[in-house]
Amino acid sequence: MTMTSKERVKAFFNREPVDQAPCFSGMGTVTVQAINKMGIRFAQVHGSAGYLAGSAIASAEMFGFDGIVVPYDMCTVPEALGRGASLYENADGILYPTVPSKWATLDDVDLPEDYRSIFDQGRMPVVDEAIKITKAHEGGKLAVGGWVLGPFTMAGQLIELDVLLKGLRKDKDRVEAFLSKMTDLVIAVAQHYQDLGVDYMNIREMGSGTDLISPRMWKALIKPNLEKVFSALESPKINHICGSTDLIIEMMNDCGADAVSVDQKNHVAESRQKLGPDAMILGNFDPYGTLVQKDAGEVAEVIKKCVDDGVDAVWPGCDIWPDVKRENVEAYVKAVREYGKK
Amino acid sequence: MGKEELREELLKQLHEGVVEFEEDKVREAAQRVLDEGLNAYDAVMNGLAAGMQEVGDLYDQQEYFVPELLMCADALYVGLDILKPHISLEDLGDKPKGQVVIGTVQGDVHDIGKNIIKMMFEVAGFTVHDLGRDVPLEKFVEEQLRTDSEIVALSAMMTTTMMGMEKVIKMIKEKNPNVAIMLGGAPVTSDTATLFGADGYADSAGNAVQEAIKMIGRLREMQAKWTDN
Numbered sequence: 127m128t129m130t131s132k133e134r135v136k137a138f139f140n141r142e143p144v145d146q147a148p149c150f151s152g153m154g155t156v157t158v159q160a161i162n163k164m165g166i167r168f169a170q171v172h173g174s175a176g177y178l179a180g181s182a183i184a185s186a187e188m189f190g191f192d193g194i195v196v197p198y199d200m201c202t203v204p205e206a207l208g209r210g211a212s213l214y215e216n217a218d219g220i221l222y223p224t225v226p227s228k229w230a231t232l233d234d235v236d237l238p239e240d241y242r243s244i245f246d247q248g249r250m251p252v253v254d255e256a257i258k259i260t261k262a263h264e265g266g267k268l269a270v271g272g273w274v275l276g277p278f279t280m281a282g283q284l285i286e287l288d289v290l291l292k293g294l295r296k297d298k299d300r301v302e303a304f305l306s307k308m309t310d311l312v313i314a315v316a317q318h319y320q321d322l323g324v325d326y327m328n329i330r331e332m333g334s335g336t337d338l339i340s341p342r343m344w345k346a347l348i349k350p351n352l353e354k355v356f357s358a359l360e361s362p363k364i365n366h367i368c369g370s371t372d373l374i375i376e377m378m379n380d381c382g383a384d385a386v387s388v389d390q391k392n393h394v395a396e397s398r399q400k401l402g403p404d405a406m407i408l409g410n411f412d413p414y415g416t417l418v419q420k421d422a423g424e425v426a427e428v429i430k431k432c433v434d435d436g437v438d439a440v441w442p443g444c445d446i447w448p449d450v451k452r453e454n455v456e457a458y459v460k461a462v463r464e465y466g467k468k
Numbered sequence: 469m470g471k472e473e474l475r476e477e478l479l480k481q482l483h484e485g486v487v488e489f490e491e492d493k494v495r496e497a498a499q500r501v502l503d504e505g506l507n508a509y510d511a512v513m514n515g516l517a518a519g520m521q522e523v524g525d526l527y528d529q530q531e532y533f534v535p536e537l538l539m540c541a542d543a544l545y546v547g548l549d550i551l552k553p554h555i556s557l558e559d560l561g562d563k564p565k566g567q568v569v570i571g572t573v574q575g576d577v578h579d580i581g582k583n584i585i586k587m588m589f590e591v592a593g594f595t596v597h598d599l600g601r602d603v604p605l606e607k608f609v610e611e612q613l614r615t616d617s618e619i620v621a622l623s624a625m626m627t628t629t630m631m632g633m634e635k636v637i638k639m640i641k642e643k644n645p646n647v648a649i650m651l652g653g654a655p656v657t658s659d660t661a662t663l664f665g666a667d668g669y670a671d672s673a674g675n676a677v678q679e680a681i682k683m684i685g686r687l688r689e690m691q692a693k694w695t696d697n
Contacts, residue, residue, distance in 0.1 A: 212602070295535050343535070
């Protein structure tokens with residue numbers, strides 16, 4: 127029996143048999159090949175529901191991805207909260223949007239009482255529409271993933287990162303209160319996307335690896351908020367952190383998500399041992415190194431290592447860099463199909 | 469207390485103040501260095517910078533993480549602000565001092581690593597032209613030409629902005645092949661740096677900080693050698 131992409135991803139998360147290993151991600155998988163085919167530029171994609179959905183669908187269909195994820199940038203919520211978004215419409219090449227005017231201090235923070243009030247602000251309606259278009263595409267055959275930054279990473283998109291990081295030690299009570307508000311914000315946005323019918327929800331707490339903060343701080347300040355987020359969301363839900371995660375992988379797995387997702391810095395074979403056979407681990411190849419820098423002939427080995435180390439599904443460690451080599455992406459999808467099925 | 473004994477005591481206070489991120493302790497010790505007529509450059513290199521080197525070790529040992537590093541850097545700056553105006557040209561002597569243009573490339577608003585590297589250059593006596601973050605590529609070229617700086621230091625936290633570095637390097641080298649170009653940031657590897665034609669690099673996000681601190685160590689070693697000679 128041949129499954130649709132959506133059926134395949136759904137069965138995977140339900141731990142049911144699949145016809146072939148799903149090839150999908152909880153992060154962006156848009157490619158320049160798809161964007162070029164549409165005759166547009168990357169900078170134009172972010173503000174148009176049609177372009178967002180179209181480029182995601184075209185990338186999936188061109189390479190055979192089972193899932194698609196929109197939006198591609200991390201500024202939609204900050205923008206809706208009045209922090210702006212730099213789209214770099216005149217820059218050469220590919221630049222992801224950034225937040226130009228974060229709050230300078232905790233005193234400047236100005237959040238609405240009801241976070242649902244931001245859903246009609248900025249590009250939030252564009253993303254909603256893009257999700258609807260992708261869900262409706264060809265009778266809903268593709269799995270559509272939703273994602274929201276985790277509370278700490280969202281905080282870092284809204285106030286200056288050094289204020290936040292130093293505040294963790296110097297101004298702990300106020301930072302904790304701010305993170306608590308971020309938790310409610312993340313829940314509101316993620317629930318909104320679940321209401322729109324996304325097939326899985328990835329919470330990307332990417333700025334909280336131990337490259338930046340200590341495991342002790344992670345336990346005290348990150349974990350309780352992630353637990354609250356995951357307890358408010360429906361399954362399937364994924365806890366993604368990139369960067370160094372070896373020291374916190376057990377705590378990550380204990381936050382109430384159905385799966386953890388890690389990048390190439392995680393030693394997955396050891397994580398598998400720590401977490402046991404029942405934990406669902408997604409990851410963990412370096413998308414830039416594998417799909418842009420390596421030769422196509424080297425890609426299968428990378429994917430095979432992810433599987434041999436013990437991932438349940440092969441995920442890139444981050445958004446794939448859109449300017450991929452076509453033959454590398456083809457090799458990646460082929461290798462996932464060949465080696466990935468458990 | 470003899471003068472050498474007092475010097476040792478104040479260097480220790482500066483060192484500890486940085487490691488324990490106690491800004492008041494650093495402020496008091498730095499002020500006393502001046503009040504007692506001790507050498508400000510000695511206090512920066514063998515007090516503040518030495519403290520930051522220990523911070524680097526604590527980071528390597530995963531005792532300290534980025535929040536602690538940032539607070540240590542703040543404490544160092546408190547001392548540097550007091551001491552730096554009193555460093556004489558004689559102190560710097562024949563040592564290489566120069567100008568550096570620094571910034572994070574367009575599309576990147578992460579500047580913690582860049583700020584630590586900037587601090588390193590300032591400690592070493594360089595004049596730093598900080599362009600900030602999210603800097604359009606041609607701005608690096610313009611600023612290098614305007615200031616005739618010997619070094620251009622580029623930082624990118626994200627893979628997605630790293631590609632801009634290659635363009636800047638080409639643009640600068642075309643106009644002035646003698647400029648030394650340093651790359652730093654999470655996605656930059658030595659291979660990438662070579663491929664792009666850069667002269668130096670600092671490894672990964674956390675490591676960029678580490679590398680910067682290690683460079684302080686190397687500068688101190690060099691300074692000690694010059695003093696011996």
